[in-house]
Amino acid sequence: MAIRRIVKFGDSVLEKECRKVEKFDKKLHQLLDDMKETLADANGAGLAAPQVGILRSVCVVDVGEGPIELVNPEIIATEGEQNGAEGCLSYPGEYGLVKRPMKVTVRAQDRDGNWFEKTGEALCARAFCHEIDHLHGVLFTSHVSRMLTPEELENGVIEDEE
Known part of the structure; x- marks a missing residue:
């Protein structure tokens, strides 16, 4: 495993569409392992492959319950709404108010190509949306x-004018 360099805003790789993963091999396993280690080192909630310079549809989310590996993920259901502070490892120290669903269900493949569904709420739902956006070049x-x-x-004072 290795900690990879996180690509910062301004790098065009962050605004490109990722390709679907078709080979579930050692190279993919290494990428996932490196991404989990990089995410833990950066103390983030999620990391998408383009953030480490790889244009593949892969992301890792960890909101404190252990890492969730998502290969070729898609959002299949959303529920409710939340509006709160959101940041990004590619925008160090910057945060903005972002409206996201309160509950999100994703369909994805694991590192071996098996399909599964996972539902996340609150921060996990926000992270799913944020990382899947990255896979489509959306910041x-x-x-x-x-x-x-x-x-x-x-000061921790975060209010929206709505």
């Missing part, structure tokens, strides 16, 4: 109602 900033100021982040 969280395109969903932001407004960016948060350093003072709001420091």
